Amino acid sequence: MKPRVIVTRKWPAAVEQVLAERFDTTLNAGDIPFTATQLKAALLNFDAVLPTVSDKLPAEVFPEEQPRAKIIGNFGVGFSHIDVETAKRRGIVVTNTPGVLTDCTADIAMSLLLAVARRTGEGERQLRAGEWQGWCPTHMIGAKVTGKTIGIIGMGRIGKAMARRAHFGFGMKVIFFNRSRVDDEETRAMGATQLPSIEAVLEQADFVSLHCPGGAENRNLINAERLAHMKKSAFLINTARGDVVDETALADALESGVIAGAGLDVFAQEPQVPERLTRLENTVLLPHLGSATEETRVAMGMKVVDNITAFFAGEAIPDRVV
Numbered sequence: 001m002k003p004r005v006i007v008t009r010k011w012p013a014a015v016e017q018v019l020a021e022r023f024d025t026t027l028n029a030g031d032i033p034f035t036a037t038q039l040k041a042a043l044l045n046f047d048a049v050l051p052t053v054s055d056k057l058p059a060e061v062f063p064e065e066q067p068r069a070k071i072i073g074n075f076g077v078g079f080s081h082i083d084v085e086t087a088k089r090r091g092i093v094v095t096n097t098p099g100v101l102t103d104c105t106a107d108i109a110m111s112l113l114l115a116v117a118r119r120t121g122e123g124e125r126q127l128r129a130g131e132w133q134g135w136c137p138t139h140m141i142g143a144k145v146t147g148k149t150i151g152i153i154g155m156g157r158i159g160k161a162m163a164r165r166a167h168f169g170f171g172m173k174v175i176f177f178n179r180s181r182v183d184d185e186e187t188r189a190m191g192a193t194q195l196p197s198i199e200a201v202l203e204q205a206d207f208v209s210l211h212c213p214g215g216a217e218n219r220n221l222i223n224a225e226r227l228a229h230m231k232k233s234a235f236l237i238n239t240a241r242g243d244v245v246d247e248t249a250l251a252d253a254l255e256s257g258v259i260a261g262a263g264l265d266v267f268a269q270e271p272q273v274p275e276r277l278t279r280l281e282n283t284v285l286l287p288h289l290g291s292a293t294e295e296t297r298v299a300m301g302m303k304v305v306d307n308i309t310a311f312f313a314g315e316a317i318p319d320r321v322v
């Protein structure tokens with residue numbers, strides 16, 4: 001008997017095909033997000049549940065009776081939408097997909113940084129609206145990127161990929177905050193300096209890029225007080241999780257000139273985006289595109305396949321979270 005597997009959203013066709021060959025797989029061809037009740041039923045009735053960032057799995061979604069699910073194979077590296085402690089208590093393994101989305105997420109962070117600094121979103125909107133009056137020396141002046149200082153909060157895989165892009169691609173000075181000490185040699189190779197506090201990074205950086213996990217430990221890490229530590233000319237980039245930033249405080253800071261602009265790929269209540277942020281010209285807003293390339297989404301799916309295949313074969317699970 002093949003294990004019963006349920007996929008909560010539509011995945012790349014190549015991955016769905018492998019899942020269908022290896023397991024008794026239920027797909028979501030319509031791609032309509034599951035309700036909490038459907039997620040609970042999935043945990044009750046399937047051996048493996050394969051959710052993603054759009055599925056919320058707090059403690060209440062775990063059924064009171066013994067779930068059939070033995071593994072939650074998350075499609076994505078971030079897992080703050082899953083109550084992993086509850087999963088662990090209920091004897092359910094949780095896995096994620098680290099590594100394969102590092103480059104593409106750093107690429108989106110860099111593209112947000114460039115877009116907000118050089119006002120490319122604003123420029124494109126002006127041109128498409130037929131409002132461009134022609135070249136002139138004072139038209140839509142932005143901020144130079146090359147040679148500036150980038151401050152990275154969270155020097156994991158994606159933070160390091162961003163540091164390398166900024167340093168080697170744009171000659172930027174890299175400073176960063178990370179809870180644990182990053183190996184000196186690795187830090188030197190990225191032309192970077194580790195600072196002892198988030199505030200120290202915020203005070204010196206021209207661009208602040210967030211690469212730390214979401215969830216309770218970092219909720220509203222960037223709040224009004226911390227935004228006030230940033231330079232008035234500085235920009236905030238977030239490709240991590242929306243809840244890392246207090247969005248009301250950010251809108252206040254952008255409206256009142258506490259900081260110069262923000263490039264955001266993630267939001268606290270996706271797909272809802274605070275209306276105040278959408279009304280501002282000094283924001284660049286993307287619909288959570290960090291990992292959205294053909295290569296990366298297939299690789300993420302194949303990682304989930306590898307994780308659950310190893311689990312059901314009784315082998316070591318490559319990306320076990322709990």
Ligand code: DGY
Nearest residue numbers: 053076077078290291
């Ligand atoms: C992740 O993997 O956590 C991403 O945010 C989903 O694209």
